[in-house]
Amino acid sequence: MTPRQRVEAVLRGEAADKIPFTIYPNHLPPSAAARKQLGKHGVCIVKGTRVFRTYSPNVRTQSESYTENGVEYVKRTIHTPVGDLFTVDRPAGFTAWHLSKLFKKPEDYRTILFMVNDQHFEPDYEPFAKEQREVGEDMILRAFIGANPLHQVMILWMGVEAFSVEWAERRDEIEKLYDAIVENHREIYPIVAQSPALLTNYGGNETADVMGRERFAKYVVPLHNEAAEVFHRHGKFLGTHLDGNNKGWADLVAKSGLDYVEGFTPAPVSDMTMADAFDAWPNKLVWINFPSSVHLDSTEQIEETTQDIIEASVPDRRLIIGTTEWIPEEHREKSLLAISRVIDREGIMPLGQ
16 A cells, blocks of 8 residues: 555545554655655655635735844734734744734734634635645645634634633633634635545644633534534545643543544653543544654664554554654654554554454
8 A cells, every 4th residue: 555545544444554654744854865764664744735715805914024133033914904913923943933922902802803804715726636646645635724713812813821811801802703713614614625635634732721621612622523514525534633631621522523633642741541542532543643752762662652552552443653743853763763663563454454
């Protein structure tokens, strides 16, 4: 089987010739020789690619880069007919530090709401189809819907501290923003479900310590269920990225319409073991993030951890081993090749099993 065929087979609940091993493009080792070896082991690259276009006829965004004391910053200003908003970020390699969030004062609710209501969406499938033709069988492309609406407000626009104050004092205003984003996402569901993409992530990066079980149940799970219903009508798969502590809402995830949990990171990095995950989610594909701290261990420990993960998946083996979090460059080659060797040795799943 090709790398992409393995991932697609396991998504469908079918047998693969071995457990798929996936990696994000920016996590590949710098060495061309190591990348070639990973290719021989059948590692599948997972890349997110857009399938819809967003346009806002009455909103204009302006970006400005500048330097202070040798540090680069990016200021993004959003101009609307009812006021302006701005953010300030400090680029940091593969990520960025968000120094100034979009929301700063209660008067910003009106402007942000206008910005959300001004967004429109249309299919844009050709970039995805073109890239899929070009990358061949060593890569699988994944679409996306966007951040969960409450996560968008809490983390991306406000920050946890400001959100906590606003949740206590002006929850109705937050819920207006939430409802507006939900309506946008309801336009996006069928566009993505009818796209060439077989799988799509919706939201993610929620952690029980911050989002809380009650909010997760009320504001997150119902949207997963809505989207899943649309996706399943078109034979597509929906997942979310849950790489933090999940024990507090594992039962809610189990009852949701999600097909897979991506980025799940087993103990000791989180509060659930592999056995916990398979027990809690018997009808989900568990698409893990190989525990980040183990990448720093010896080759022997990496191999032992990989074998333990595989053994925990018996007998159903609804498992994909992935690397979704950052791996220090100096450890990538050693760790990724060690994981690959164990999958080849221990992860064989005879077709038809």
